[in-house]
Amino acid sequence: MDYQDDILYTNFTYNPDIYYFIYIGDLKAYGLNTFVQETLSRRVYNREVRFIAIIPDICIQYNYANIFVINPEARQGSVDEEAGRLNLKPFRKSCRIKYDSFITAVSESPTIHKLIDTILKKQNQLYISLYESIEELTLDEIEGVSILGPDKSIAKRFNSKIYQYEKLNGVVPIADYRVCNDLESLLQTSSALREQWSDGIFISAPYSAAGSNSAVTQTQEEVASIFTEPDSLYLLSRYMPHQYDPTVLAVVANENEVYIAGIADQNIVGGNRFVGSNYPTILDETHQKVLREYTVRVGRVLGENGYRGIFGCDYLIDNDGNVIFLEINARKQGTTLEFCHTLEQSLPEGSPSLMELEYFAVTENRFPKNARELTVNARNLHWGTYNYKIDTQKRTTGYIPQNVYERETFKKVASGELLKDFAILEHVGTNFYVMPGTFLARVVSVATNRDDVNEGLCQGVGFIQQTIEEA
Known part of the structure; x- marks a missing residue:
């Protein structure tokens, strides 16, 4: 098939003998689709199953199969004027696009519509797997196309922090909070609470992630400089000094069935910016039990309201x-792929993966009978992640080849073939201007103890830093 100029890159060639599904999301979650592929392979007879990945990531090369790259923000590119005058190779631009803008561009792409039409001529069902289900996706309105994940409208509702707090108030312990209907109310309310909430005030727009659209504020000057949307809703909550930021990954199949994948410790910078996680948690059994109980409560609320699939809770x-x-x-969320690898190595052979649990939750409103939660870290697997996100514009002058063997790393450490190892994943490559907010690369470190994990993370970050300079 022919590809329009809305596609920045593709290495896909259609094979009518293959049963396809489509993944739409960041490259960092590409590995999850192998587990989806294995799930569907057990249900599609006489045909090989493969996936097509539609991603926004701008890299120098792609060590991945069946890729489509769509990113209107990067279309204009970036030319290094000095390099042009010297007749040197110009630098290109690697930038992050807002997720809703990316999903809209994919939904409107003539190439993707043509691709779907071609696939549906050979199979009567086409699943779309999303990193996050959002309403900007319209491809599922095509007959024969469905989302293999949570309902878009329900996910939208529950991703609003204001809706969460109002829905869960009395279900789980929540910090004291206020809701403001506009910027003027935010400034007045935060000023009035500043002395009472002396440790700080956490302020967030309804939708925020990884530290964007939110901040822990200590002064009114900070509030006025960070938050400027006059008509936005704002959530204010009392900042509580603490040492531990656990996160729980789970799957919900209905109002009664909630599966806990595991608990990890988040690494938070500046009070609210997530940069990575460590597993297993260092928290004691009592706290872990409470975290599991609270997450089951949250999951049941989600299930009662029709949510089906993977979710996470931060505490x-x-x-x-x-x-x-x-x-x-x-x-x-950020721990999903690593928990897939952990469960694969730690649970009895034949146990369903997280992606298979989500498949059953979405398609059958239940979990398979052989679902098992991880109760003991019998393989003594420890891991950590670090997301190297650019805060100011940088220029890449080096390249770390893309590693696609994270799953094998977990297997080798779990089997004792390796005591420790780390991988640098999804590095954008050399000769790029990397725009603020872009993920330059990701580090995953796997070992049999946390000290070795942290050593691997430190080494990986050091290698990444050697590939950039100030632009």
């Missing part, structure tokens, strides 16, 4: 040892 543990709910991530 803090205050200095008195109390577990306080922070937010629901009504989507796949």
Whole structure:
């Protein structure tokens, strides 16, 4: 098939003998689709199953099969004027696009519509797997196309922090909070609470992630400089000094069935910016039990309201040892792929993966009978992640080849073939201007203890830093 100029890159060639599904999301979650592929392979007879990945990531090369790259923000590119004058190779631009803008561009792409039409001529069902289900996706309105994940409207509703707090108030412990209907109310309310909430005020727009559209504020000057949308809703909550930021990954199949994948410790910078996680949690069994109980409560609320699939819950543990709910991530989150690898190596052979659990939750409103939760870290697997996100514009002068063997790394450490290892994933490559907000690369470190994990993360970050300079 022919490809329009809305596609920045593709290496896909259609094979009518293959049964396809489509993934739409960031490259960092590409590995999840192998588990979806294996799930569908057990249900599609006489045909090989493969996936097509539609991603926004701009890289120098792609060590991945069946890729389509769509990113209107990067279309204009970037030319290094000095390099042009010297007749040198110009630098291109690698930038992150807002997720809703990316999904809209994919939904409007003539090439993707033609691709779907071609696939549906050979199979009567086409699944779309999303990192996050959002309403900007319209491809599922095509007959024969459906989302293999949570309902878009329900996910949208539960990803609003304001809706979460109002829905879960009394279900799980939540910090004292206020809702403001506009900027003027935000400034007045935060000023009035500043002395009473002396440790700080956390402020967030209804939708925020990884530290965007939110901040822990200590002064009114900070509030006025960070938040400027006059008509936005704002959530204010009392900042609580704490040491621990656990996160729980789970799957919900209905109002009664909630599966807990595991608990990890988030690494938070500046009070609210997530940069990575460590597993297993260092929290004691008592706190872990409470975290599981609270997440099941949240999952049941989600299930009662029709949500089906993977979700995460973030918490803090205050200095008195109390577990306080922070937010629901009504989507796949940063620990999902690593927990898939952990469960694969730790559970009895034949146990369903997280992606298979989501498949059953979405298509049958239940979990398979052989679903098993991980109760003991019998393989002594420890891991950590670090997302290297650019805050100011940088220029890449080096390249770290893309590693696609994270799953094998987990297997080798779990089997004892390796004591420790780390991988640098999804590096954008050399000769790029990397725009603020872009993920330059990701580090995953796997070992049999946390010290070795952290050593691997440190080494990986050091290698990444050697590939950039100030632009």
